[in-house]
Amino acid sequence: MKKYILDFTLTENKALHDAYVLLKLTPADGAPLPPMLPGQFVNILVPDSPKTYLRRPISIHNVDMERNELWLLVRKAGEGTKHLAAMPTSSIINMVVPLGNTFSYPAQKHVAPLLVGGGVGVAPLLYWGKELLRQGYAPQFLLGARSKKDLLQLEEFAAIGKVHIATDDGSFGEKGVVTQHSVWNDDFSFIYACGPKPMMVAVASKAKSKQTPCEVSLENTMACGVGACLCCVEKTTQGHVCVCKEGPIFNTEQLTWQI
Amino acid sequence: MKKYILDFTLTENKALHDAYVLLKLTPADGAPLPPMLPGQFVNILVPDSPKTYLRRPISIHNVDMERNELWLLVRKAGEGTKHLAAMPTSSIINMVVPLGNTFSYPAQKHVAPLLVGGGVGVAPLLYWGKELLRQGYAPQFLLGARSKKDLLQLEEFAAIGKVHIATDDGSFGEKGVVTQHSVWNDDFSFIYACGPKPMMVAVASKAKSKQTPCEVSLENTMACGVGACLCCVEKTTQGHVCVCKEGPIFNTEQLTWQI
Amino acid sequence: MANLRVEIGGLQLKNPVMTASGTFGYGIEFADFIDLSRLGGIIVKGTTLEAREGNPYPRMAETPSGMLNAVGLQNKGVRYFAEHIYPKIKDIDTHIIVNVSGACIDDYVATAEIIASLPAIPAIELNISCPNVKQGGMAFGTSCSGAASVVKAVRKVYPKTLIVKLSPNVTNIAEIASAVEAEGADSVSLINTLMGMAIDAERRRALLSTVTGGLSGACVKPVALRMVWQVAHAVKIPIIGLGGISSAEDAIEFLLAGASAVQIGTANFIDPAITVKVIDGIDDYLTRHGFASVTDIVGALETN
């Protein structure tokens, strides 16, 4: 898949709440967006951010073909993402795009796949859910957060499939973590998970016990984004592989997690 | 003179032409400006400028007591000043202020002092000219530039005293460099010069030949701005002294220039 | 257009801009971004006799104007390289140079011999300066005798262009450069990474699995320039300068300090097309300043 170094114009910067923004970007030269797959990511050069030397990898949240816009969900974690979240619309932002691999399709369409997201980990699940729906699958979502206000993009997810919610404080949906949710009583064709590592490990374990295939999206610290520097490696059954190139999507059977 | 670390709000950023902007700033907390003398400078922390590690020293161009505003004339020279020149109004800018010494008054009031500026070197002469006028002197200005469009703040200077002009291309005033100007046929009580070093050396030499006292404003590369790091030294008859603390204004007799 | 050709120990480069080992993969990772044939050379990643898994994750930490890495020479070994990777890259129209590392002299020699048999590899870069593995060569690179012994042994079996990559983690890099020159090295490249460390204060843990790692990026440029300058006054063989080069201006500074060519490393991560911009920028500079050839500015720094 061809990779590009492209300038984008920031068309919208919407605060989702204190810690998250939704950025919508379109190629600055007006050209159509290059092909991008669900699960892939972009590597962003944060403008005018003195403490940010390297690019910042961010999952592709959605591709709006009609409006020629790429959506990114950004959590204000460090200096780089805080700077990014503060960019005014019409800013020019340089990205290397698209990077990484994509999710695998379930083997069957008559059983629903479950897409499990925690915190900003919901980001890649929107684009993937839309794609699954388009291909005739009936994706369901299980989204977890600390509290109701931390749930992101619920309406967008609800437009694609059934949404199950778990909050730590019980302020919305079922109380508890995602793996405690009653939706696990059902069977699914495939489990996809993205979120904090302990949550992904728990989901992978759940999937294993149900003998359901499971893919997770990893976000190891990276530098180059193209498989050159070997910094973002994950230990797999094949040895160390680059999350930026062989991932970020891995079948949990490839990983050496204790599940 | 007490020095402060203060946040200022940028109230106006006016492009004078391609290479220069006039910045007007007021203390962000609304407090009155601290006392500042002509010839002194501020040391600015340029916000969000990845290639600017140290503060940037900038001459005080004017102090507008009525509007509680400090004026800075900034030439877009390097990364720092370019960033500064691009700041939108209402930006918050941190400065250490005021730094350095001031000019000396002429011994007599019935003969005019001449303030000679080249390029962005005109900056400190506006505030000094206003102060001289306020104290009952009749300052005249001799301003040099490459071309008419490079002359800065002419109206402001004309409001204070007679303005003589020299341009390299003769597009305004007399053709030639400042030291070739016919105004040197007159006698002056004191010569003050600020601009590129070769121009200041030439003016100092002219002043010497006329046996007129002469002060120049130096802008050696500096780091701390308070006489601590000893980086910005000028060789004087007293040895190496800090331009940021013992200067930036020096009587040319103190210097070891070949004039 | 100025003449950009330079020569490094018998090797003719179309221009002085190469890519640094470990920052550009095998070149093909960047083929979407630039025309690889425009490069003066590609130095492919550190290769050892046997496959190495490298260090555990995490291997990277961002620092002010730079980064630390602790990759630790992860590679599939020289035989895998020769059989599986070499065929894919041998026809790229630029010089492919292999960076060779080892835990002992015999390893260096055996690896160099295998690389010597690959016709499309005209040179090796002997890495005696990897700070990230206990036996990554830095023990060789930090003493004159150690450096000399590796170079002497490899020189016997390697007839093509032999570049030696020097460690900056030494008291006197010029001495080491002289020692490897005396053993027949055709060129020295410097600097490898400075050994550094980063800590997560909140968690009270080192940010690298190995605690210490190699510092690279713009932050090291002043140290790299100084070392190139010192080595240029100590040796007659051509110097390849690297360390934080992020623009044509940076590259020109290294040439002025005495480097005959340069390598671009960490900057490839920030702008994957930086190499061609640097090549074009050097050309512009030479034209603008009236130099017919890039060799005119090598060591042309004026001091008084």
Add this chain to the structure above:
Amino acid sequence: MANLRVEIGGLQLKNPVMTASGTFGYGIEFADFIDLSRLGGIIVKGTTLEAREGNPYPRMAETPSGMLNAVGLQNKGVRYFAEHIYPKIKDIDTHIIVNVSGACIDDYVATAEIIASLPAIPAIELNISCPNVKQGGMAFGTSCSGAASVVKAVRKVYPKTLIVKLSPNVTNIAEIASAVEAEGADSVSLINTLMGMAIDAERRRALLSTVTGGLSGACVKPVALRMVWQVAHAVKIPIIGLGGISSAEDAIEFLLAGASAVQIGTANFIDPAITVKVIDGIDDYLTRHGFASVTDIVGALETN
């Protein structure tokens, strides 16, 4: 409020935050910005036996996240210090420590003897690492025997707290630290500046009159942290860490790596009030993490 007191070779500091020599003048230059009595200590600028004019201008160049300087120990000599400067600063309610440099051992000894006679100066920092003058001590600081010889001679005449400032421009800083510890140094401070260089490509000239100079600022922090970590594993005397500290978090990283105290240098130029912010930030950190005393986090880095 946590207990911030630390001890350096018999010297009780009210907190671990001092200012680095050459970056804070004699302290009084910063009296408008901060309450000097809040500091753990002030290390005043490098003092030599005789007055020195320092190097010609230009002496400074900005670099990525740092700066180079080539001041070259400009000072009016120790006798001038004792007569004219000491009276002005002796009553500041913090420890005033004098950084002592010399061209030969006799100079160090004579200077230390004069400083020893000043009752309000409880310690000296022996600078065997100035990279900016030919005889600024770096020749002493880059070999174990050189370092040991100066410390041995000064130790004989200087009974108060003796801190030795180490050069990072060495292959093995831990060895040098051990050598000065063996000769009776009470503490080591590190790192002095890394030797670097900057060039104006357009004018093809060095940006410093001396061509090379000392690199400091945030860019050197990873190297400084690594050296503190290495030295902490080699010596028992307390370590004073410095090199790019620009925030409380940075200072805490040095403490975790094994420093008992820290010095803030170049950051004073960027924020003249940074020292008190660092002191307050360390206090906050200790409270937030439930540590009663700053000494609890010295060397508390977890590695596995």
